[in-house]
Amino acid sequence: HSNVLIAQLTIKKPIIRDSSDVWAKMIVTMDYFRMEKAFVILLCCLSVLAGEVDKDAQRNAKLPACAACRTLTDAFKKGIKATERGKFEGGDTAWEEEKMGSYRRSEVRLIEIQEQLCKDVERGKHQCQANGEEYEGLLEDWWKKEQDTEPDLHVWLCIDHLKVCCPTNHYGPQCMHCKGGLENPCGGNGKCKGTGTRKGSGECACNPGYKGELCGDCSYGYYEAYKDETKLLCEKCNKACNGPCSGPGQKSCVACKEGWEMNTEVGCLDINECAAAKDPCKLNEFCVNNEGSFTCLSCDKSCESCTGDGPDNCNKCAEGFILDPEKKICVDNTQKEREKHMSFARYITYGGLSVATCIILQKNTIIAAIVGLTVALYISFSEYYLHNMDGPPPIVPQLPPNFNLLSELMKS
Numbered sequence: 372h373s374n375v376l377i378a379q380l381t382i383k384k385p386i387i388r389d390s391s392d393v394w395a396k397m398i399v400t401m402d403y404f405r406m407e408k409a410f411v412i413l414l415c416c417l418s419v420l421a422g423e424v425d426k427d428a429q430r431n432a433k434l435p436a437c438a439a440c441r442t443l444t445d446a447f448k449k450g451i452k453a454t455e456r457g458k459f460e461g462g463d464t465a466w467e468e469e470k471m472g473s474y475r476r477s478e479v480r481l482i483e484i485q486e487q488l489c490k491d492v493e494r495g496k497h498q499c500q501a502n503g504e505e506y507e508g509l510l511e512d513w514w515k516k517e518q519d520t521e522p523d524l525h526v527w528l529c530i531d532h533l534k535v536c537c538p539t540n541h542y543g544p545q546c547m548h549c550k551g552g553l554e555n556p557c558g559g560n561g562k563c564k565g566t567g568t569r570k571g572s573g574e575c576a577c578n579p580g581y582k583g584e585l586c587g588d589c590s591y592g593y594y595e596a597y598k599d600e601t602k603l604l605c606e607k608c609n610k611a612c613n614g615p616c617s618g619p620g621q622k623s624c625v626a627c628k629e630g631w632e633m634n635t636e637v638g639c640l641d642i643n644e645c646a647a648a649k650d651p652c653k654l655n656e657f658c659v660n661n662e663g664s665f666t667c668l669s670c671d672k673s674c675e676s677c678t679g680d681g682p683d684n685c686n687k688c689a690e691g692f693i694l695d696p697e698k699k700i701c702v703d704n705t706q707k708e709r710e711k712h713m714s715f716a717r718y719i720t721y722g723g724l725s726v727a728t729c730i731i732l733q734k735n736t737i738i739a740a741i742v743g744l745t746v747a748l749y750i751s752f753s754e755y756y757l758h759n760m761d762g763p764p765p766i767v768p769q770l771p772p773n774f775n776l777l778s779e780l781m782k783s
Contacts (some may be wrong), residue, residue: 440536443506453487476518485510550563557576562575564576580593580607624638630664657677682701686702695729724750
């Protein structure tokens with residue numbers, strides 16, 4: 372809730388009424404950035420606090436009796452694993468082996484395990500620590516006396532002594548067998564309610580696709596793919612089927628879903644709504660057929676109506692666009708007009724340069740040759756570039772004749 376509240380807060384910049392007061396602006400701006408910085412720090416602190424609150428809630432969680440006992444025994448087993456190679460090689464270990472037996476069953480190792488007990492537990496940590504203190508005597512008895520007769524601490528503590536859990540595939544206060552037997556309860560296609568605990572009814576909670584007291588039948592919309600004396604395998608009917616089916620594939624459907632039609636040869640056949648006499652989509656949309664349905668997608672912005680995606684599939688150009696007779700696509704009308712003006716201006720430039728060359732030729736052949744060659748190269752390069760580039764042609768620099776320069780050249 373704190374994060375939602377923070378997200379709703381807003382900080383507005385103060386308005387400076389006197390625009391000439393520069394110092395006031397600077398001071399207020401600095402205050403504004405301080406406020407923003409403080410807001411960010413507050414947001415970070417509250418986010419961290421929210422995370423800590425969530426962690427505390429996990430640590431304080433109250434687990435059911437069996438789950439709490441299993442958490443304790445799992446934590447103890449983890450401590451055994453962590454100390455099995457011995458932190459006490461030499462020193463205390465040597466003394467323990469000489470005076471009290473092997474380190475494997477030593478008091479030193481037990482204390483080390485108990486000190487770290489439940490340290491890494493997240494959910495129900497405080498409950499685990501409390502149970503560790505409450506059952507410290509039982510844990511010590513198992514450690515010193517019962518490991519050889521019952522190596523599984525969970526069975527010895529949670530099932531046999533505290534009686535808060537049951538063996539797997541047993542349930543209830545008396546640890547009765549789950550329905551379907553110990554080896555394959557619920558036919559292997561479900562879960563026994565309360566298994567492993569002193570709670571529950573022992574009834575089967577079937578997996579998706581199965582039903583019945585022992586999950587021995589296929590659910591509606593599933594078919595029997597395999598069955599023998601001990602195993603049943605149910606598979607989902609084809610997506611074209613509306614309800615039950617006799618086997619795999621769309622030919623096994625009893626009835627077809629909407630968007631499909633029954634065909635005597637192939638079974639349920641997809642209906643192509645896009646091929647219907649009446650277009651199912653709007654004027655500025657085109658139809659895409661999917662299995663069992665269809666999708667309407669928007670035409671390109673250059674199209675008023677279309678048969679597919681892109682400006683080359685327009686039935687009619689949209690307002691502001693015209694059909695390019697060469698490319699057979701709808702193009703921006705303003706861009707087309709601009710290209711026409713650019714081409715006209717380009718040819719005028721070429722003509723002006725050619726006329727200037729002819730004028731110079733009358734006065735100076737060498738200069739005229741140089742200018743003529745330059746103009747020819749310029750025109751050749753420009754036309755080649757324009758005809759080989761992608762996209763609209765660039766603006767070619769317009770070079771009108773410099774008549775003052777021409778006059779000086781003619782006089783010389």
